[in-house]
Amino acid sequence: xxxxxxxxxxxxxxxxxxxxxxxxxxxxxxxxxxxxxxxxxxxxxxxxxxxxxxxxxxxxxxxxxxxxxxxxxxxxxxxxxxxxxxxxxxxxxxxxxxxxxxxxxxxxxxxxxxxxxxxxxxxxxxxxxxxxxxxxxxxxxxxxxxxxxxxxxxxxxxxxxxxxxxxxxxxxxxxxxxxxxxxxxxxxxxxxxxxxxxxxxxxxxxxxxxxxxxxxxxxx
Amino acid sequence: xxxxxxxxxxxxxxxxxxxxxxxxxxxxxxxxxxxxxxxxxxxxxxxxxxxxxxxxxxxxxxxxxxxxxxxxxxxxxxxxxxxxxxxxxxxxxxxxxxxxxxxxxxxxxxxxxxxxxxxxxxxxxxxxxxxxxxxxxxxxxxxxxxxxxxxxxxxxxxxxxxxxxxxxxxxxxxxxxxxxxxxxxxxxxxxxxxxxxxxxxxxxxxxxxxxxxxxxxxxxxxxxxxx
Numbered sequence: 001x002x003x004x005x006x007x008x009x010x011x012x013x014x015x016x017x018x019x020x021x022x023x024x025x026x027x028x029x030x031x032x033x034x035x036x037x038x039x040x041x042x043x044x045x046x047x048x049x050x051x052x053x054x055x056x057x058x059x060x061x062x063x064x065x066x067x068x069x070x071x072x073x074x075x076x077x078x079x080x081x082x083x084x085x086x087x088x089x090x091x092x093x094x095x096x097x098x099x100x101x102x103x104x105x106x107x108x109x110x111x112x113x114x115x116x117x118x119x120x121x122x123x124x125x126x127x128x129x130x131x132x133x134x135x136x137x138x139x140x141x142x143x144x145x146x147x148x149x150x151x152x153x154x155x156x157x158x159x160x161x162x163x164x165x166x167x168x169x170x171x172x173x174x175x176x177x178x179x180x181x182x183x184x185x186x187x188x189x190x191x192x193x194x195x196x197x198x199x200x201x202x203x204x205x206x207x208x209x210x211x212x213x214x215x216x217x218x219x220x
Numbered sequence: 221x222x223x224x225x226x227x228x229x230x231x232x233x234x235x236x237x238x239x240x241x242x243x244x245x246x247x248x249x250x251x252x253x254x255x256x257x258x259x260x261x262x263x264x265x266x267x268x269x270x271x272x273x274x275x276x277x278x279x280x281x282x283x284x285x286x287x288x289x290x291x292x293x294x295x296x297x298x299x300x301x302x303x304x305x306x307x308x309x310x311x312x313x314x315x316x317x318x319x320x321x322x323x324x325x326x327x328x329x330x331x332x333x334x335x336x337x338x339x340x341x342x343x344x345x346x347x348x349x350x351x352x353x354x355x356x357x358x359x360x361x362x363x364x365x366x367x368x369x370x371x372x373x374x375x376x377x378x379x380x381x382x383x384x385x386x387x388x389x390x391x392x393x394x395x396x397x398x399x400x401x402x403x404x405x406x407x408x409x410x411x412x413x414x415x416x417x418x419x420x421x422x423x424x425x426x427x428x429x430x431x432x433x434x435x436x437x438x439x440x441x442x443x444x445x446x447x
Binding site for chain 2: 008070168197216217
């Protein structure tokens, strides 16, 4: 038991690596502040294209969404970060992550918005249009608010997934939480820094996980 | 060299492709084996946890909910590294494939427990009462009456979740599992050419596109709408 505590919950080591981990936390929060809006807005765009009445627009959009849902995000990230330089396109880690996450999370958010938009009855659009709103106005003021409310738990849970996914950035050496923790682990030969980061993720995300579970139970 | 030729030489070089294709293709077997193993143990464990929770013994319910909440909040890559680098320090050495299988199974178990539990609670109370009134025990009613209905409701959301967790087998490359991505990145390093990555990407698409299309079909067929 003592060995276990010493290897996983070593307070002394956690204290020593805390400054490094805190810097990593800053990077992780920065990544979230950039990537969540990219996904939320990109997804809205993808959903607009995927629910278009024009077949020529809708089908390619659905095909792209399916393509990127089938593509593991880590593979996408490595392809963009270490594949494109061979073609002369060298992206710094942060832009590479933005491109990879834009393609990946827009597809996931897009699917959720699409389900939400389709759950709003056609009568709503007809009623909105007959009051004199334009097509864009009826979408923005009538359809979208109801669509978002209907799929709110899914949107939230996808956002939690997105935050967890930022750990992939460690693979291309962005000094975020997991990268700092893994560096600290290799310096101290001890898994406590990794456990510390797990605890930080738990503290950050557990309230949202609870909220999602409650929202899901209320709706079903 | 025109732009197109340079593109082909970088991403679709036939010589590099011929050299590394068999090795990367062997990674498909590892990815499929990991994926199938994770789906079987993860869903079986998730269903068992949901049944345990249905027994409604307070301490058990709390344990199940804590397990589910923790595994939903932790990034799988963090868990992988803790188990892979932590356990050897306390004398437990597991092959990286086993670590990948255990961690992803636990994550899938947490998500599928939630989905099964939502299914169980959404079955009308009258079904319970009617089953018990015919003389079935609690467990019999659960297994023969409630679960068949709950599992049906759970299928579409479960498919989506299962696909995204099996795609996480690519994380195995970070702990040295020689699945598609791991083999493709090392081939790329050896050859100094991006063609192995293209091959890996194409193989992933070939494995996962049928799954994504199946999930679309299931969603339509079972007419699942949250709202």
